[in-house]
Amino acid sequence: MSSIKSLMQPHRIVLMALFAAFVLWCALSLRWDWIPKYAPLALEGLWTTIWILVVTTVLGFFLAIPLGLAQAIGPWYLSAPARVFCTVIRGTPLLLQIWLLYYGLGSLFPQFPWIRSSELWPYLRQAWPYAVLALTLSYAGYEGEVMRGAFSGVAKGQLEAAKSFGMPRVTMFRRIWLPQAIRNVLPTLGGETILQLKATPLVATITVVEIYAVSSRVRSDTFIVYEPLLLLALAYMVIAGLIGLAFKRFENQVPGRR
Amino acid sequence: MTLKTILATGLTLATVTAGAAQADQVKIGIAAEPYPPFASLDSSGTWVGWEVEVIDAVCAAAKLDCVLTPVAWDGIIPSLTGQQIDAIMASMSITEERLKTIDFSNPYYNTPAVIAADKAMDIAPTPEGLAGKIIGIQASTIHQAYAQEYFKDSEIRVYQTQDEANQDLFAGRIDATQADSIAMADFVGTESGSCCEIKGAVANDISILGRGVGAATRKGDAELQAALNAGIATILADGTHEAITARYFNASIYSE
Amino acid sequence: MELILEWLGMTESAALLSLSAPGWGANLLRGLANSLQIALGAFGMGLVIGLFGAYGKLYGGPILRDLLAIYTTVIRAVPELVLILILYYVGTDLINKASGLLGYGRVEISGVVAGIWVLGIVQGAYATEILRGAIQAVPPGQIEAARAYGMPTLMTMRRVTIPAMMAFATPGLANLWLIATKDTALLAVVGFNELTLETKQAASSTRAYFTFFLAAGGLYLMVTLCSGAVFSRIEKWARRGQPSLKEAST
CATH class of the missing domain: 3.40.190.10 (Periplasmic binding protein-like II)
Structure with a gap:
């Protein structure tokens, strides 16, 4: 109720009226006749965006756990490579990483003819494995750094208590350390996932047909520039909003520390 | 951030550098990608190729002060209509679809x-x-x-x-x-x-x-279109086009 | 034998990366200079927008606050690549139309300027949030004390708020600067010849993809590491005289 009340302030009503007028103006004076023709393609693109986002965040997160752990408590021969990996991923543009993976690896294929007769070749020919790999590594790089802090942030007393109960190390990690570290990173996860969503359009540059690529297709087919871009921005805003809401609910269900 | 502020910021920023660029320069948009033998960037950072030489020749013949402006191919038409460039000479074919949005000069080459x-x-x-x-x-x-x-x-x-x-x-x-x-x-x-x-x-x-490659201009920019047409006609008539072609190819790539 | 081959391979890469004509090193460095120029400009513009935005969000009227909330929310939810395209095409078009209406005629917008203002607007949204958080972290007593002495608003800002918030803002701003340097790569998609596009052009002209992409990665990494060192000095300086805190959140 209070949220509705807060919307009923006079200046907000004026703003909303202005916004409605803007939407109406967009609907009436811009060109939207291309939508029916491209709607199926756009839905496919949306689906591609979403599955790439989900797969890469999940895989990236699982990769981030050992990366964070190695940096937090690992011996130097584990922590040093993990730190270098995170620094390199975070220090170079994702676009460059994607191009290096896709075109760099692609340039090696002709030198090794056996690749083309291997079982993997049908996948190596596609663009999405490279997209998934690049985005997964990127997410792991950023989240690994966060996980390092999360692992170090777990109160030492709890670990000592577990040890004094004679809990085996693996159980201790699984039951106490990992759940608490994950709870520590929960507030950042939503934000990181939205950042990952915002990174997905880059894979369009290696021929993956996700929602951004569909908008480019509309632009190149019909020469309509602004309308597909505006709709695309709206689509991303909606997805980002849904991610934010989902994580907020998820966070509320997990008992907090405060 | 209101629209007005965005505009004001943009305008101030734009006018700061406006002094450097002359208003009567014609910005010829080319695709920012290697497209040999028509246009590609060499290791010293200059654009070379058949089309680059043709652009120079056309501009010289039409007495235009041209600057090459590399733009992403995928956005080259929006760049033209958005006035970031004044013409496109990037091996763009003259097609019905494109003519709905932009104008073209007469063709200057034609290949299958x-x-x-x-x-x-x-x-x-x-x-x-x-x-x-x-x-x-x-x-x-x-x-x-x-x-x-x-x-x-x-x-x-x-x-x-x-x-x-x-x-x-x-x-x-x-x-x-x-x-x-x-x-x-x-x-x-x-x-x-x-x-x-x-x-x-x-x-x-x-x-x-389409029917060959032409120089694209904004709809209604008849002056530039006429100048480019005149330039293309001149280099076709005086043998410059042929001379440039001979340096790159064995046969002519222009047909009426 | 293998060693010699490897050595030969390296000489080939070295020749490709050499700074004089047959090598493409000079192109990469020119791209790097362009990238840094845009990153610096965009970061600066972002700071200015961010400072005004933060003040607007904290002390502005309800309308300004709502507008700023819309600005920061929208910019932070939409991918930079999409924003760049929208601002690049729509923005320059609008500027030209506006200046046409005002009777100035067409405005020449160089690629660098377009890149700066496009990325600057994006940076501004993040800077607004960072600086707002930093200003809020300044003990209110300090600002109240300045007011009590009758210090004018601007002087309070210059003498009290900004120096005091520097320590809280630096980690976030350091992060933002790194984002700025990396976001310049996105301008490759609109055809601006910054480091990533120069690299791609060099790589596809010579087919030496690994050599050039790795070299460019090295350059970006160098920028990142150097800025890291610079920012940690700035942070140390901003924190002088303060009790050591635990890492401020970014």
Whole structure:
């Protein structure tokens, strides 16, 4: 109720009226006749965006756990490579990483003819494995750094208590350390996932047909520039909003520390 | 941030640097990608190629003060209509679809569209011959429009630049690519293009493939269009066009 | 034998990366200079927008606050690549139309300027949030004390708020600067010849993809590491005289 009340302030009503007028103006004076023709393609693109986002965040997160752990408590021969990996991923543009993976690896294929007769070749020919790999590594790089802090942030007393109960190390990690570290990173996860969503359009540059690529297709087919871009921005805003809401609910269900 | 503030900031920023650029310069948009032998960046950072020389010759003949402005091919028409550039001379074919949005000068070259593919592959440049194959094409080109219209049984992969499609043809990720005959002839002559050969020209469809390559201008910019037409006519008449062509190719690439 | 081959391979890469004509090193460095120029400009513009935005969000009227909330929410939810395209095409078009209406005629917008203002607007949204958080972290007593002495608003800002919030803002701003340097790569998609596009052009002209992409990665990494060192000095300086805190959140 209070949220509705807060919307009923006079200046907000004026703003909303202005916004409605803007939407109406967009609907009436811009060109939207291309939508029916491209709607199926756009839905496919949306689906591609979403599955790439989900797969890469999940895989990236699982990769981030050992990366964070190695940096937090690992011996130097584990922590040093993990730190270098995170620094390199975070220090170079994702676009460059994607191009290096896709075109760099692609340039090696002709030198090794056996690749083309291997079982993997049908996948190596596609663009999405490279997209998934690049985005997964990127997410792991950023989240690994966060996980390092999360692992170090777990109160030492709890670990000592577990040890004094004679809990085996693996159980201790699984039951106490990992759940608490994950709870520590929960507030950042939503934000990181939205950042990952915002990174997905880059894979369009290696021929993956996700929602951004569909908008480019509309632009190149019909020469309509602004309308597909505006709709695309709206689509991303909606997805980002849904991610934010989902994580907020998820966070509320997990008992907090405060 | 209100629209007004955005505008004001942009205007101030823009006017700060406006002093450097003269208003009567004509910005000729070219595609910011290697497209040999027409236009490519050499290692010293200058653009070279047949089309670059033609641009210079046309501008000299029309007494225009031209600057080459590289723009992403995929956004080159929005850049023109958005006034970031004044003309496009980037091997852009004159087609009905494009004429709805922009104007064109008279053509200054005309070449067929061909299919290039792996030498070992038995591929015919027809819808049947390409059925089930993966075709790579560059976004926003006549070839994309053509492939989408005719090669409905093939998988079409869209690249930002033709060079990326060539690279993937070399890597074997795509089976074939459709592109301009001269650009393809150049590619199969290079080391990485040695994998492949031209399988032949696709059946012409003038409504999609257009009637030659012209210089694009904004709708209503009749003055620049006339100047470019005059420049093109001059270099065709006085042998400059022929002389440039002779330095790159064995045969003429211009036909009425 | 293998060693010699490897050595030969390296000489080939070295020749490709050499700074004089047959090598493409000079192109990469020019791209790097362009990238840094845009990153610096955009970061600066972002700071200015961010400072005004933060003040607007904290002390502005309800309308300004709502507008700023819309600005920061929208910018932070939409991918930079999409924003760049929208601002690049729509923005320059609008500027030209506006200046046409005002009777100035066409405004020449160089690629660098377009890049700066496009990325600057994006940076501004993030800077607004960072600086707002930093200003809020300044003990209110300090600002109240300045007011009690009758210090004018601007002087309070210059003498009290900004120096005091520097320590809280630096980690976030350091992060933002790194984002700025990396976001310049996105301008490659609109055809601006910054480091990533120069690299791609060099790589596809020579087919030496690994050599050039790795070299460019090295350059970006160098920028990142150097800025890291610079910012940690700035942070140390901003924190002088303060009790050591645990890492401020970014």
